[in-house]
Amino acid sequence: GAGVSQSPSNKVTEKGKDVELRCDPISGHTALYWYRQSLGQGLEFLIYFQGNSAPDKSGLPSDRFSAERTGGSVSTLTIQRTQQEDSAVYLCASSLAPSSQPQHFGDGTRLSIL
């Protein structure tokens, strides 16, 4: 499709397990962003990629969180040893270029940690 695609749409896992969330951006978009949206709250910036590099990792909440992007396209966000407070909707967005371009969002992955 033409939009940002995220998978899975829903993920339920047990505390302590690792999870991988995938984002497939719009073709040609060089910038890719990950956000976390907790229930009833705004968006929390996690990490941003320009091409395959991540100039800004300041939002990652702990060293259990990591992300990579390969080939300037697909990105994965990995959460190791999940905790209940990791439960949230994880949103991915992409844009042609950072900052002045609008971001195009996927529908998110709803992560529930039991």
Next chain:
Amino acid sequence: AQSVTQLDSHVSVSEGTPVLLRCNYSSSYSPSLFWYVQHPNKGLQLLLKYTSAATLVKGINGFEAEFKKSETSFHLTKPSAHMSDAAEYFCVVSDTPTGGFKTIFGAGTRLFVKA
């Protein structure tokens, strides 16, 4: 430092009446400003953007916003609310400080539309 303040966490209007969602920002640079809408269980969709061109910006679905530098405001308006406008709205500021990138999302305003 950048910041975005959405002055109302909830706004309730009757269908057919005007909508006003307020946003104030602070930025050390010349910012780009955006409004996004989020419907339940969906990602965010761009409504409109300001990038130092016309100060009155028209967006989709009849929404518009006016950039007022003297008031550091970027309020979102619509003349007549529709039931389908009920959603969460986010004001966003984005800068390009030298060598860096930063986008800040407001906390959101939930719009309720009564029949």
